[in-house]
Amino acid sequence: MLTRVQTAPGYPSQPWVAGVPAQRRSRRHRPLAFILTLLLALTAMVVADRLVANRVTAGFEQSLTTGADGFTGTGAHVEIHGFPFLTQFVTGNFRHISIELASGSFDGFEVQDVRLEAFDVHTNAPWQAGSVDIDAVISYSALEMALQQALGTAAQISADLNHPGLLVATSQVTVLGFPVPISIEFIPTLVGYNTVRVDVEYVSVAGAQIGVDQIPLGLGAGLDDLQFELPLPSGFSLEAITVLPAGLRVQGHGNDIVLEEFGSN
Secondary structure, eight states: OOOSOOOOTTSOOOOEETTEEHHHHHHHHHHHHHHHHHHHHHHHHHHHHHHHHHHHHHHHHHHHHHOBTTEEEESOEEEEOSSOHHHHHHHTEEEEEEEEEEEEEETTEEEEEEEEEEEEEESSTTOEEEEEEEEEEEEHHHHHHHHHHHHSSOOEEEEOTTSTTOEEEEEEEEETTEEEEEEEEEEEEEOSSSEEEEEEEEEEETTEEEOGGGOGGGHHHHHTTOEEEOOOOTTEEEEEEEEOSSEEEEEEEEEEEEGGGGSOO
């Protein structure tokens, strides 16, 4: 192997290293340098894209937990899907945003495990979305408020762990000056965009199972075709409800939803 500089006979002096001219070796390195430069530029663009995306999502998460317009939330997490982010930002439209909240409150109406999938979202306030899918768990304490307004008396609601799909509402009535415990087992049925019907399965008064029409003080009449509404944000319509041990899971959809209503101005 050659390790010294030689001069080819009949030609101007030209350095040789390991039998290869330095000029030829330089030409071979040019494509590699170009590729490395391109990779570095692309990496810088990706990093810049992610930095801006993280800053925007952090601001969005903060707005969801500061509370405004009767809404407060905790444990917010926002993910703006799609790459590049900057292209979506410049064009004024985010194709898909996922929003998660550990808990939230709409004027005292408690919800948990809130998930929103928003599509075609404007990048400027009030962040109107073309469509939004919602999945949340409504606490039974919130249902108690809604049922109390419909029934006219306080009641506690819980899931019947022995009979999946059933809810138990317990209360008490006064008969001849004595409090009498009453419990109602019912199936919640969705009958409107935010309306739940109480389909009574069993009624128990002082431990005895009786018919709805036998409940004292005419309370049975209040259970006939009893319905109550869930105070969903404007524009949403429920599509399914499921009884869970921790609350009533609701799933719905909405069009032209203003996401600013879920946070501060």
